[in-house]
Amino acid sequence: MTNTPKPYHHGNLRRSLLRAAAVSLEAVGPRDLSLRELSRELGVSHTAPRRHFADKQQLLDALAQDGYEQVRIALAEAAANPPADFTERLTRLALAYVDFVQRHPALMELMLTTKHSGNAPHLVEASGLAFAPVLAAIRDGQAAGEVVAEDPDGVKVLIFATLLGLAAMSSNGLILGEPLSVSVTRSVRQIVEGLRPRPEPHSQARERTSPGSHASIT
Amino acid sequence: MTNTPKPYHHGNLRRSLLRAAAVSLEAVGPRDLSLRELSRELGVSHTAPRRHFADKQQLLDALAQDGYEQVRIALAEAAANPPADFTERLTRLALAYVDFVQRHPALMELMLTTKHSGNAPHLVEASGLAFAPVLAAIRDGQAAGEVVAEDPDGVKVLIFATLLGLAAMSSNGLILGEPLSVSVTRSVRQIVEGLRPRPEPHSQARERTSPGSHASIT
DNA sequence: GCACAATGTTGTCAATGACAACATTCGCTC
C-alpha cells in the first residue's frame, strides 16, 4: 500500500482531465464524451471537473486549444531544414499537416467546429501561429522568384483551405482510390503549377540546382 | 373551426419533422437539436418521431441527405448557360457552392461530419452527383485545351477540397479582411493559373497546345 | 496558527434519448 490511500486533492485534475478527454474524444466523439464518465475513470466525483472547466464546452475548447499547439509544433518540425525547391518545401509542410489530421480526426473536427464558447479570437490567433511556417515558405518563394508576387495572405488562404478540405474529404471517405498523401502531393504541385497548360514543359521541377539562382524557370 | 380537430395521424410527420429539424439545426446545432422539442412544436407526442427515424442520428442523416440534394440543385442551376472561359465557368460554380454553405452553415457542417450511421456510401454517391457539373467543366476545359490533361478526378479533388476548405475557414472566422466571395474568386484564378510566375503574360492561354500529346507527368 | 481561497464531495433537478406496451387509423382483401 502506498502512503497516499486516497488524497482528497487529486494533484492536477485539470491535466488528467485533458489527457483522458483527448483519448475519449477520439474514441467516441465530442457528443458522447461524458464528464461523468471521465470523472469515474479518474476516480473523482462527478462534479470535480467543474472546478476546472465551467461546463463541457470549456473542456472542449481547451482541447481545441491544445490541438492548435500540437499542430504548431508539428509544422514547426516539418519546417526545419527546408528544401530549396518551393514545391518540395510546401509539400513537406502539407504532408505534416494532413498526417496530424489523420492521427487525430476527432480533435481536428473539434478545432474546426464553429460554436466555441467565446474565445474564438484566441483560436484564430493560435491557427495563424501554427501556420506561420507556410507563410514563411510563401514569402521565401516570392523572394526567390518562384512564386507570384501576390498578397502572401491570399496565397496562404488558398493553401490552408486546400489542406483543410483535403483532410476533411479524407475523413469522410470522399477521396477514392488513393491515399491522402498522394492527393496532397499532387494538389500542392497543381496549385504551384496551375491547371492551365504551360507552353514549355521541358526543363521544370527536377532541376533543383543552385537554390540561390532562380528567376527564369523554363 | 376546421373539421379536423385533432387527427390522430399527423398526415406526413416525416416531412414536417425534417422541415422543423432543418430550422432547428441552423438555430441551435445538431447537439442541441431535441427530438422532444421538435415533437412539441409539431404537436405530437415525444415518441412519434421514432416511427420515422429510429434514432436521432438517422434524422440527422436524412437532413444531410437532403442537403446534398439541395447542393446538387444549386450547382446544376449555376451550371446552366456556362461561360466559354474555363475560369469564369469554374468561378460561377464555386460561388454558387460557397453561397449555399454560407446560407446553411450548420447543415454543411453536418454533411461533413464523419460519424454517419452506416449510409456513408450513399452520401458519398450524393456528393459525387452534386459535384458532377464541376467534373463536366473540367472535362470541357481539357477538351478545349484550357486545362492540363491530367486525371480529371484528381483535378476535381483539388477544386472540391479548396472550396470545402474555404467554406470551413469562413465559417470559423479564419478569413480576415475580405468577404468569402473574394477569396473564392481569387483562389479559383490562382488554381487555374498557378502560383508559379509565367514567362509571357502575352499570348499564353489561347495557345491550346494539343491536349493529347503530353503525357509527361514529372 | 489562522483565515480564506482552492479543490473536491454529496445530493438534487430537469432534460433527453431510447424503449416497451398499448391505442388508433389506414388500406387491402374478401
Add this chain to the structure above:
DNA sequence: GAGCGAATGTTGTCATTGACAACATTGTGC
C-alpha cells in the same frame, strides 16, 4: 362493406447526463 394486419401515434418509464447548490477538506499566505 367488414374485417384484419400494417402503419402510425400515445402513455409510461428508465438510465444517463450536464448543471447547480450546499457542504467538506486541504493548501497557503499572513
